[in-house]
Amino acid sequence: MTQSNDRLIALDTFRGATIALMILVNTPGTWAHVYAPLRHAKWHGCTLTDLVFPFFLFIVGISMRYSFEKYEFYKWGPLFKKVMWRTITIFTIGLLLNAFPFIRQDWDWSHFRIMGVLQRIALAYLLASIIVVRTDIKGIVKISTGILIGYWLLLMGHGWYTGVDPYALKTNLALIIDSFILGKNHLYTGTGIPFDPEGLLSTLPSVVTVLFGFLVGTMIKTAKDHEDNTQRMAVLGALLIILGWVWGFTFPINKQLWTSSYVLFTGGIGTIVLAVMIWIIDVKEIKGWTKPFVIFGANAIFLYAASSIWTKIMLRIQFELDGKIISGYGYLYKTIFQPMAGDINGSLLFALFHVFMFWLILAWMYKKKIFIKI
Numbered sequence: 001m002t003q004s005n006d007r008l009i010a011l012d013t014f015r016g017a018t019i020a021l022m023i024l025v026n027t028p029g030t031w032a033h034v035y036a037p038l039r040h041a042k043w044h045g046c047t048l049t050d051l052v053f054p055f056f057l058f059i060v061g062i063s064m065r066y067s068f069e070k071y072e073f074y075k076w077g078p079l080f081k082k083v084m085w086r087t088i089t090i091f092t093i094g095l096l097l098n099a100f101p102f103i104r105q106d107w108d109w110s111h112f113r114i115m116g117v118l119q120r121i122a123l124a125y126l127l128a129s130i131i132v133v134r135t136d137i138k139g140i141v142k143i144s145t146g147i148l149i150g151y152w153l154l155l156m157g158h159g160w161y162t163g164v165d166p167y168a169l170k171t172n173l174a175l176i177i178d179s180f181i182l183g184k185n186h187l188y189t190g191t192g193i194p195f196d197p198e199g200l201l202s203t204l205p206s207v208v209t210v211l212f213g214f215l216v217g218t219m220i221k222t223a224k225d226h227e228d229n230t231q232r233m234a235v236l237g238a239l240l241i242i243l244g245w246v247w248g249f250t251f252p253i254n255k256q257l258w259t260s261s262y263v264l265f266t267g268g269i270g271t272i273v274l275a276v277m278i279w280i281i282d283v284k285e286i287k288g289w290t291k292p293f294v295i296f297g298a299n300a301i302f303l304y305a306a307s308s309i310w311t312k313i314m315l316r317i318q319f320e321l322d323g324k325i326i327s328g329y330g331y332l333y334k335t336i337f338q339p340m341a342g343d344i345n346g347s348l349l350f351a352l353f354h355v356f357m358f359w360l361i362l363a364w365m366y367k368k369k370i371f372i373k374i
Contacts, residue, residue: 008220009290010277011062016293018055019300020355023307025049029333029350033343038351043169044252046265053117053255054209054266055273060125061213062274064132065221079133087126089374093301094118097308101316113196114186115178118304120198120206127203128210140215144208148260151205152251155259167252167259169193174201174257197256205258212240212267216274227283233275240268295366296359302372303358 025048028034037048071079094116131143158173159166166172169191178187178199187194216233223229244253244265253262280286296303317328321335337346337353365371 007066008226008278008282009287009294010274010281011059011220012297013281013290013293014055014274014277014297015059015300016295016297018052018059019296019303020293020359021048022052022056022304023355023358024351025052026307027311027351027354029337029347030330030343033347035344035348038348040255043256044167044254046253046255046262050255050262051266051269054206054263055270057121057124057206057209058213058216058267058270060121061128061210061215062217062220063213064125064129064210065214065217068129068132069221083126083129086374087122089122090118090125090301091122093305094122097305100309100312111185113188114182115188115196115198115200117198118301120203123203124206124210127207128214131207131211132214137215137218140211144211147204147208148263151201152260154201155257156251167254167257169195169256172257174199177201191256195256197258202256202258205260205263208260208263209258209267212263212271216271220278226278230275230279230283233271233278237268237271237275240264240271242268244268292359295362298366299362299370299372301374302365303362306361307354307358 025038040049041047098113098116155166155173164171175195178196181200184194187196219229244261247261251259251261253265255262281290314329315327318325319328319331321331333350337350340346341349
């Protein structure tokens, strides 16, 4: 029976495992050859890869429960300054990553993307923080419910009013609002049209993902018996998965729209995965395998930024291969990993190499007690 309310090793392991999975899915040797679970769903649906971002936000919420307690949840003063500082810093880092390498001949401010992963994390953290310090647990549940239902009604109502598919790529309300506020030239274009999967309107339901993390963090922090609490977490997670799956028949599970069903579905999976980790690591004390993941999680923001910069640098460096000019990224894959293991396995091996490479850097930082916190 585990009765300590101190921080659990499982929390750091969960964060590190999520970071490692992020590197794995973000750096295949080539996007032409990737195993299906390591790809995002094309539109509706949810793959292993589609769990990475909501798990990040879920972890943010759990961390809030621990960090805010140090300030006794004061509405103003030091806690307010901390929240604003973190929000501005994370958002700014996201903008800088979008702009990197800053000075180049093909630079065009008129098509600069404003939003992104870190920008969404910053905004979701800010809004969730305001909710957390202004209300109690029941209030958080009510507000979360209101946001999820309200978001559904907004998108569905737009479809009813215009007579279009409210959940399609080209006709959803999130696209219209983001295009109006941010401008089409400042949206992500990876889907084939200007549409931002980290846009403004769809950030609202992502706030609930953070709030789910806070509620689960409260369950963990206040638990007198962690073994009993893992059972309650597992039941909660199962209920969320079922609710999300059922809701998905009318409001499809969709990461790029961050639909309410997606919030419930992924929140439930995150709760169950964390419950299992707590039971294995902190209740049964099977901890020998956790250290590599703890190391991954110790410098999460640094790793995200470093991996993004590394990929951009490798994509801009040029080499000649078989009479063609290709990027350093492609050159590394085609001259080492593809000959070694073939197309798809070589692509996977390329990603695993990057996971290991970044782990070595983080292991050195961990040994030297270098922790970059915001």
